[in-house]
Amino acid sequence: MADQVTDFLKNDFIRDYQALARQSWETWAKQLQQPATNDFFKSPTPPTASSSSDALERTLAGLKGYFDWMQGVAAAGGQDPAGDWRQQLQQYFGGASQPFAQAFGGIDSAGAEGFIRQWQSWLQGAQHGGFGDLPGANGAIPAFGLNREQQMQQQTMAAAVLESLQASARYQALIQRANTQGMERLQDKLALHAEPGRQIDSLKALYDLWVDAAEEAYAEIALSDEFREVYGEMVNSQMRVRHLQQRQTEQICQQLGVPTRAEVSSLGERLQSLRREFRAGHAPSPQDLAGEIATLRQELAELKRQLADGKESAPAATKRAAAEPAAPQSAARAAVSPAKKAAAKAIVKAARKPAARKVTASSPSRSKPVNRASSRKRK
Amino acid sequence: MYTPLRIEPTRALLDIATFQRKLAAGIGHLRSMREPEYANTPRELVYSEDKLKVWHFTGHDKTSSKTPLLIVYALVNTVWMTDLQPDRSMVRNLLAQGEDVYLIDWGYPDFADRWLTLDDYINGYLDRCVDVVRQRHGLDAINLLGICQGGAFSLCYTALHPDKVRNLITMVTPVDFHTPGNMLSHWCRNMDVDLFVDTLGNVPAGLMNYVYLTLKPVRLNQQKYIGMVDILDSPAELEDFLRMERWIFDSPDQAGEAFRQFIKDFYQGNKLVKGTLTIGGKPVALGMVTQPVLNIFAEQDHLVPPDASRALAEHVGTGDYTQLAFKGGHIGIYVSGRAQREVPPAIHQWLRARA
Numbered sequence: 089m090a091d092q093v094t095d096f097l098k099n100d101f102i103r104d105y106q107a108l109a110r111q112s113w114e115t116w117a118k119q120l121q122q123p124a125t126n127d128f129f130k131s132p133t134p135p136t137a138s139s140s141s142d143a144l145e146r147t148l149a150g151l152k153g154y155f156d157w158m159q160g161v162a163a164a165g166g167q168d169p170a171g172d173w174r175q176q177l178q179q180y181f182g183g184a185s186q187p188f189a190q191a192f193g194g195i196d197s198a199g200a201e202g203f204i205r206q207w208q209s210w211l212q213g214a215q216h217g218g219f220g221d222l223p224g225a226n227g228a229i230p231a232f233g234l235n236r237e238q239q240m241q242q243q244t245m246a247a248a249v250l251e252s253l254q255a256s257a258r259y260q261a262l263i264q265r266a267n268t269q270g271m272e273r274l275q276d277k278l279a280l281h282a283e284p285g286r287q288i289d290s291l292k293a294l295y296d297l298w299v300d301a302a303e304e305a306y307a308e309i310a311l312s313d314e315f316r317e318v319y320g321e322m323v324n325s326q327m328r329v330r331h332l333q334q335r336q337t338e339q340i341c342q343q344l345g346v347p348t349r350a351e352v353s354s355l356g357e358r359l360q361s362l363r364r365e366f367r368a369g370h371a372p373s374p375q376d377l378a379g380e381i382a383t384l385r386q387e388l389a390e391l392k393r394q395l396a397d398g399k400e401s402a403p404a405a406t407k408r409a410a411a412e413p414a415a416p417q418s419a420a421r422a423a424v425s426p427a428k429k430a431a432a433k434a435i436v437k438a439a440r441k442p443a444a445r446k447v448t449a450s451s452p453s454r455s456k457p458v459n460r461a462s463s464r465k466r467k
Numbered sequence: 468m469y470t471p472l473r474i475e476p477t478r479a480l481l482d483i484a485t486f487q488r489k490l491a492a493g494i495g496h497l498r499s500m501r502e503p504e505y506a507n508t509p510r511e512l513v514y515s516e517d518k519l520k521v522w523h524f525t526g527h528d529k530t531s532s533k534t535p536l537l538i539v540y541a542l543v544n545t546v547w548m549t550d551l552q553p554d555r556s557m558v559r560n561l562l563a564q565g566e567d568v569y570l571i572d573w574g575y576p577d578f579a580d581r582w583l584t585l586d587d588y589i590n591g592y593l594d595r596c597v598d599v600v601r602q603r604h605g606l607d608a609i610n611l612l613g614i615c616q617g618g619a620f621s622l623c624y625t626a627l628h629p630d631k632v633r634n635l636i637t638m639v640t641p642v643d644f645h646t647p648g649n650m651l652s653h654w655c656r657n658m659d660v661d662l663f664v665d666t667l668g669n670v671p672a673g674l675m676n677y678v679y680l681t682l683k684p685v686r687l688n689q690q691k692y693i694g695m696v697d698i699l700d701s702p703a704e705l706e707d708f709l710r711m712e713r714w715i716f717d718s719p720d721q722a723g724e725a726f727r728q729f730i731k732d733f734y735q736g737n738k739l740v741k742g743t744l745t746i747g748g749k750p751v752a753l754g755m756v757t758q759p760v761l762n763i764f765a766e767q768d769h770l771v772p773p774d775a776s777r778a779l780a781e782h783v784g785t786g787d788y789t790q791l792a793f794k795g796g797h798i799g800i801y802v803s804g805r806a807q808r809e810v811p812p813a814i815h816q817w818l819r820a821r822a
Contacts, residue, residue, distance in 0.1 A: 151490070154693050158486065162479040173470040281471035289473045291482040299690050303683055310682075311653055320657025327659065331666045353581060353668060360582035367591070 157181075158291050174275055181271055181298065245332045252325035259322045266309045270302035277301055486696060493699025500702070503710035505547045506556045514599040518574030521596050523603075524562055531565035532815075533822060534610050534633055537600050538570035539593060539624075541616035542725065543675055544718045546572050548801050549614070552710060555802040560811035566818070571596050571617075575719040581668050583722040585729065586747030589623050597624070597631050608633035610818060615639050615771060615797075619733060622779075623746055626755035634821050636761045636814055639797055641771045642753070643778030645737045650682055651770065652734050660730045670721040682769055711802075740782050753779070759787035761817045763810065768797040789817060 157180075164179045228247065231239035277297055281288055288294050309315055338348040514521040521537075538558075540546035549570065550558040561568050571593070576583070600609050608631050613621025618640025625632045644652045664670070680687045698704040738744035744751040760783055764776035773792065780788055791813055793800050800806050 151689075151692055151696070153689055155483075155486070158479070158483050161474070162476065162483060171470075173472050176472060278471040282469050284469060287469060287471055287473040289475070289478060291474060291479055294472070294474065295693070296690070299685050302685050306684065307650070310650055311648065316653050316657055319654050320659075324657075324659045324662060327662045327666045331662065334666065349668070352578065356579060357582045360587070364587070 154295065157295070161291055161294075173278070177271070177275060177278070180294070181274075241332070241336060245329070245336070248325065248329045248332055252322075252329045255318065255322040255325040258318045262309055262315055262318055263306075266306040267302065269305035269309070270298070273301035273305050274298050489696045489699055493696065493705075496699055496702055496705055500705060500709055503552075503706050503713055505710070505714075506550045506552045506559065508550050508553075508556060508559050508562070513569070513603065514596060516592065516595065518576060518580065519592055519596070520572045520574065521599060522570050522572060524558055524568045524570075527562040529563065529565050530567045532567050532818065534606065534608075534818075535567040535569055535600050535604055536561065536610045536612055536636075536818070537597060538568065539611060539613045539617040539621050540571065540573065541614060542573055542576075542588070542719070542721060543616060545714065546570050546614075548714055548798070551714065551802055552707065555807065557801050557806070557811055560807055561814065564811050564815035566811075566815055569596075569600050573719065576669060576722045577720070578668060580722045582724050584724045584747075585620075585623075585732075588722075588725055589620055590627060590747045590749075593620060593624050594628060594631075597628070601631060606633075607631070610634045610636070612636040612638065612814070613640060615641070616729070619739065622739070622753060622756060622783075623744070623751045625758060626751045626753065627746060627749060629755065629757065632758050634759045634761070634818055635756065636763065636817070637776070637779065638763045638810075639765055639768055639771045639776065639800055640762070640779070641733070641775045642782065643737065643740045643775050644734050646772055646774040646778065648772045649775055651678070654678075655730055655734050658730070658735075660727050660735070664723045664727040667723070669723050670726050672716075672718040672720050675721065676716055676718060679770070711798075740778060742782075752784075753782040754784040757784045757786075759789075759821050760785050761789045761791065761814065763791040763793060763800070763813070765793045765795050765797055765800045767795060767799075770797045787821070 161180045164176070228243050231237075231243065274297060277300065278288065280286070288297065334349070338350055341348045508524055510522040510524045512520055513523045538546065538549060540549070550556045553559065558568055558570070573592075597609060597611075601607065611621045611625065611632050611634075613619070613636070615638070618637035619642070621632075621635060621637060622640070622642070625635050641649075667674075695705075695708055698708060732738045732744055736743070739751070739753065742752045742754070760779070762776060762779045764771070764773050766773055768776075777790070780790060793806065793810065795803050795805060800810065
């Protein structure tokens, strides 16, 4: 009787339940993807990159991977106490629903510019679109005649696409290696749980342990010299393909009289260069500063002269000083000090002038200094 | 010998059912959530130029500091991590301590900004922002707080304009880009950055986010969202989660030329510690930074490994160097409860001792 119940649980019930669960998952996902009346799902604020559909895609990809994995584990049934748990583990984390692949699959999306998919479809499209044996796809062949340049470009492009796909394949192989090593680490981690009270008894606990193991293995590989070389080659080869695509697009645009990105970019470079020159032209030059310092020195000398003259023509003060011989130095300091302070203030004020000009003289880039008074008014 | 796995079929089905039930119940909450707001601590615009804005935080009566503090954030992501939500706001806590806080919001570069260089950012934009704050307070020098890449910018700026910086604080700032365990640096070492920028122009934010996700692919792309299912029935927690998601993915593109230089000179060339860096044709060496420096880093930082920040101690020219290790990660240093308690007070006390 007990065996019958177990069989029922392992087979019919689980199958039925899985079908139901999948159905409800799909309903849930569909509901979530429906346009909502709520702002959060309807209209992301431009120009931010935080689109709700992106977030939803990421969320769903992650959750779907987990959901599929749970389904897979449930389908594999319970453990045979006498069986090999390592083999069981392979069953849990192998196959199409293995969550590591899902984790990567989810991020090769719009955010990643869909590099791999984009070029795979480009290659397929090119083959379906009458290119037949894409020139250069099976090695470079000499090109000649009126369309020589176009043939050469096609060959270069095909070679670059293939190179990129090869680099991506090497990258994927390393990711797969990380997955395999993650499984080995998981086994090591699980071995520490092989005693009563420490056993893993829930899908979530198993998943979390696997995540730890997978991330550790991935980090080790991602920091290897091999990964660095493969990663660099993958990025570089993808950029080469994209660069060639852009060149082809630009040529078509030029033929149609459409302004190209390269032209706009070139204008932008010149504009930025002009802005720098303009600013440099308005910044005070060392010569200007030298002149300003000389003027300040003259003003200071003049102030000193006036101060000295003032002392001489101030008989009352002189008389007081004469009447109080015990404190002549301090009295003189007291008399001089405000004048000195005024002179010093004038110097500081004048010295600040260039900085002040620098702040406000930024018209070419639409700079808008807001002074404190006006800010306070707004408050 | 026991098997470590003891997942009963009924328990497995229960787990699936629970997961689905939480999802189903959570749909309503998720759909009713509005775009979460940041803390939006009251502030006034004091300067704008092109796409950048300088904000001054207002509405605080307790300002006791005589020298204002200008926050210089990274070009990646947005500065609002420092003012994420009312109970997780470094800015608010700095204000509460009595600091007078300004910050630079670099904005969202587009193709018009494609040719902005590090010179334009550091000797141009940043210098003018500093001048604005100096002028408003009638001061020769102000305090700078540079965060992450903004910390590297602040170090360069201080070396180039020493008279305008009184005290420098760097937070989770990469200094030595070639320490072991720096995954980002490792990955971009073989990158042909010239081809990369010539092809892309500006670097799309989506691509940057993709790279960040692949630093911990399973954790950041899957496990995090599975965890979200557990909080779907808690509007407050869900709102916090979605706000963080907004911040993570609401990120600006990177101006092409500045990106090219940063990758080449900092990530690939490690010129900041080698002493071979030049910005706008002028040499930049950490030995030129003689102002008091407070260097704060996170011990569990997966973007800027602690060693990458610690290296500042060996190279900086100041005799007044203080280091603070925070128990947390690159983001936790702004938003965790511990961060609220520890970081702003530490900054304030350090500044007050050097007022």
